[in-house]
Amino acid sequence: MKILSWIVRIFVFILLFGLAIKNSTTVDLRFFFDQAWTMPLSLVILIAFAVGVTVGLTVMLATLVGQRRELGKLRRLYEADKPL
Numbered sequence: 886m887k888i889l890s891w892i893v894r895i896f897v898f899i900l901l902f903g904l905a906i907k908n909s910t911t912v913d914l915r916f917f918f919d920q921a922w923t924m925p926l927s928l929v930i931l932i933a934f935a936v937g938v939t940v941g942l943t944v945m946l947a948t949l950v951g952q953r954r955e956l957g958k959l960r961r962l963y964e965a966d967k968p969l
Contacts, residue, residue: 905931
């Protein structure tokens with residue numbers, strides 16, 4: 886099963902690497918006040934993906950911390966009401 890997992894990982898890597906090579910043309914990112922950056926399209930896609938992952942993990946972490954805090958409160962209430 887481990888070998889199959891590595892084969893799939895290598896296949897996905899080669900597929901994404903080929904996609905990055907095929908999309909190496911430069912694009913202009915235009916911002917406000919007539920500012921523009923020129924970057925390869927694959928780098929723009931990678932940056933957008935990384936920003937999306939970062940935002941998603943941040944939201945997930947905030948939710949997880951809130952749930953753990955609430956769980957701690959509920960455990961303390963349960964322990965306080967528990968008969969000896």
